[in-house]
Amino acid sequence: MxxxxxxxxxxxxxxxxxxxxxxxxxxxxxxxxxxxxxFKVGRLLDEAVSSGIVKIHIASPSGVRLDLSVQLRERFGLEHAVVVDVPSDADEVIQAKLGSTAGDLLREILTDEDVLGLTSGRTLNAMARSLSELPKCGVVQLAGVAGPIQETGLEIMRRVSAIAGVRPWTIYSPLVVSDAQAAVGIRRQPDTRQTFEQFNKVTVAVGSIGSWKPENSQMIKNRALDPSDREKLLERGVVAEFGATLITDTGSVVHDIDDRCIAISEEQWRAIPTVIAVAGGPTKTRAIRAVLASGLLKGLVTDAATAERLLGG
Amino acid sequence: MxxxxxxxxxxxxxxxxxxxxxxxxxxxxxxxxxxxxxFKVGRLLDEAVSSGIVKIHIASPSGVRLDLSVQLRERFGLEHAVVVDVPSDADEVIQAKLGSTAGDLLREILTDEDVLGLTSGRTLNAMARSLSELPKCGVVQLAGVAGPIQETGLEIMRRVSAIAGVRPWTIYSPLVVSDAQAAVGIRRQPDTRQTFEQFNKVTVAVGSIGSWKPENSQMIKNRALDPSDREKLLERGVVAEFGATLITDTGSVVHDIDDRCIAISEEQWRAIPTVIAVAGGPTKTRAIRAVLASGLLKGLVTDAATAERLLGG
DNA sequence: GGAAGTTATGCTCATATGAGCAGTAGATAT
DNA sequence: ATATCTACTGCTCATATGAGCATAACTTCC
Known part of the structure; x- marks a missing residue:
């Protein structure tokens, strides 16, 4: 023995x-x-590994948590998963780090044959601020303005298209409006209509994720959604939004207010080859899980604690 | 670039x-x-290692410091080097751990075709106490008694030969005596003479190391060595003893009192295929280095701090 | 836009390695 | 001491891999 x-x-x-x-x-x-x-040397080397004398592990020399990134990618079938450590749990700190990491990833992925689509949000604003160069690709705004005026998609669009050296396709409109008729009118405006026509050319899209449960979202605060709207949507199980696409815990998309949103549709998201979400922090975990379950995503940039929660659950 | x-x-x-x-x-x-x-996969795997993404190291799952053991073995050209962590720097604790480790090593190495030679000392006493089984090999005492009666080679010999199930070859004599004539008389006694005749049959020898500078040795305390003897030997550069073989920092053997020692000679040590020293602790480092430099050793069992000092210096 | 320099890729063929197997050695039971 | 069982060793042949090289792709300079 x-x-x-x-x-x-x-x-x-x-x-x-x-x-x-x-x-x-x-x-x-x-x-x-x-x-x-x-043969004996081979057997001893096998035993070196099986006995724990030789230890091989995946380190993270650059700050990207490669171990968690690989696990996330395999668990959720993603093409791109990048997990980074963040110095603190404060939203601003997480957003800054995730934004700059997403910027690094974009610089690697994009070529001048791509068309880049962007939603809005503070994380994407941080990404835009971190960028210093991009290839000369198309830049398309995928959704109307969700939040307060100083952190709008417009600022993101201005910065990103200036770096890429191209004219942006923009949307001068709120993300949600009061009724479907108003939305029809907005979509009919020449600039907005032309931007919408660009949606089917987008090859790489980057979006942030809004959380409805717990509430950490620019969209949910939009005045065009009155309290009874919100109540109804929460009752329908909405926990996350990606662009203006509302998603439940099981990954189902809720279409109740599609007709009054000025944004890319679920069907159009699904037609884009590479869709990357950039989101993290304790309040966003459930929402990220929901969007992952929807199958919309090919990539995710998040922080280590969030990755561990996603992997542990 | x-x-x-x-x-x-x-x-x-x-x-x-x-x-x-x-x-x-x-x-x-x-x-x-x-x-x-x-080819690309191969290059990426090479890059994984060169960039530090993959880390491979030698662990020590069992408490034997394998990394230091391998370094010691390569640095000093040893066939056996075993380094263990010890819980404290107290001599008794080090001796107990080194003794039991030496016992484990002996169990691995010895067959019933070997003849085991032993010196004396507290570390070997600890080794003898830790043993629970050995093959039926010969057991030969290689040196007279160096220290106080309760920690003599006699106790070691009794225990080890009982475990091996053989009659021991013993030496009922002090390690050093007053003069060469007395030594001749002792070597002429039948039992002692027969034990000396076994020296050339020894295939595996285990000895502890005495330190003369700093002073941590049973031999140096022997009353047959008067102060002027000690003074002279220290002036000749003696810093270590192995059995009764006196050794300087450069590994040279000092033969000044060979004729009045009741122990294996330098020449007889060198004829033994496997010679292992068991020694450690801060006060023994210089002595261990000296014995290593002598070329007498094929093996060493020591503690991690001592190994680091040996490797660092 | 083209030339020159640098980096990356896939190939060939010799060498390294693995998996299953037959034979040997060692351990255990009688 | 012998028989039986278990573990270990070295082998064959198919597959995996490496090193040097030629070619392609990319970057920089003019």
Whole structure:
């Protein structure tokens, strides 16, 4: 019956493992130097790993949590998952870090043949602020203005298109309006109509996620949604919004107010090859999980604590 | 000009490295699954290691410091080097741990075709106490009694030979005597003479190391050595003793009192295929280094702090 | 826009390695 | 001491991999 190896054998294994794993010697070279057969060297190397003498792990030398990123990507079937450590749980700090990370990811992904679509939000504002260069790609606003005027999609659009060196396709409208008729009127305006016509050309889209439960969203605060609207939507199970697309815990899309939103539709999201959400923090976890469940996403940029909650649940 | 990879590429590398190093997939399997060439997968795996994304290290799951053991073995050209952590720097604690580790090593190494030679000392006494089984090998005492009666080679000999199930070859004599004539007389006694005749049959020897500078030695306290003897030997550069073999910092053996010692000679040590010293602690480091420099040793059992001092200096 | 320099890719062929197997060695039971 | 069982070793042959090279792609300079 096999026992735990004694100290002498452990040191022998460690010595052979050092030569192979740290000094890149082949099993045959090690066999020649030690007088053992290459089969025996192979078995000792297998034992080095199975016994825990050799430890191999994925480190994160640059601040990107590669271990969590790989797990997130496999768990949720994503093409891009980037998880970063953040220095604090404050929303502003998380948004700044996620924004700059998303900017780094975009610089890697985009070519001048892409058309970039953007929603609004503070995280995307932070991303826009961190960017210093982009290829000369198209830039399209995917949704009307959700929040207060100093953090609007307009500012994001201005910055990003200036860096890319192109004219932006913008939407001078709120995200939600009072009724469907008003929305029809807005969509009919020439500039807005032309921007909407660009939606089917978008190849890479980046959006932030709004949380309805717990409430951490610019859209839910929009005055065009009165308290009874909100109540109804919450009763229908809405916990998240992505652009103006409302999503429940199970990933179902709620279409109740589609006709009065000035934004990309669910169907149009699904037609874009690469859709990346940038979101994090304790209050956003449920909403992120809901959007992941919807199948809309091909990518996610988030913080480590959120990734752990997503992976743990 | 090559830059640090962006987050997307880092995650790609981490994903491929996870599949290869942690899930044991071949480069060809990974290439098939990712659509990359096997050459590209190979290059990314190389980059995973060179960039620090993959970390491989030698761990010590069992308490034997394998990393230090391998370094000691390579640095000093030893066949056996075993380094263990000890819970404290107290001599008794170090001796107990080193003794039990030496016992584990002996159990691994010895067969019933070996003849085991032993010196005396508290560390070997601890080793003898830790043993619970040995093969039926010969057991030979290599040196007379150096220290106080309750920690003599006699006790070690009794225990070890009882465990091995054999009659021991003993030496009922002090390690050093007053003059060469007395030594001749002692060596002429039948039992002692027969034990000396066994020295050339010893295949594995284990000894502790006495330190003369700083003073931590049973031998130096022996009354047969008067103060002027000690003074002279210290002036000759003696810093260590192994059995009764006196050694300087450069590894030279001092033969001044060989003729009045009842112990194995330097020449006889050198004829033994496997010689292992068991010693540690702050006061023994210089002495251990000296004995290593002598070339007498094929093995060493020591503690981690001592190993670090030996490797650092 | 074209030339020159640099970086990256996929290839060939020799070498390294793995998996299943037959034979040997060691351990246990009688 | 012998028989039986278990563990270990070295082998064959198919597959995996590496190193140097030629070619392609990309970047920089004019």
């Amino acid at each position: 096999a026992q735990a190896p004694g100290p002498g054998k452990q040191v022998q294994i460690a010595h052979i493992a050092t030569q192979h794993y740290l000094q890149n010697k082949t099993r045959i070279e090690i066999a020649n130097e030690t007088g053992l057969s290459r | 090559a830059q640090a990879p962006g987050p997307g590429k880092q995650v790609q590398i981490a994903h491929i490295a996870t599949q290869h190093y942690l899930q044991n997939k071949t480069r060809i399997e990974i290439a098939n699954e990712t659509g990359l060439s096997r």
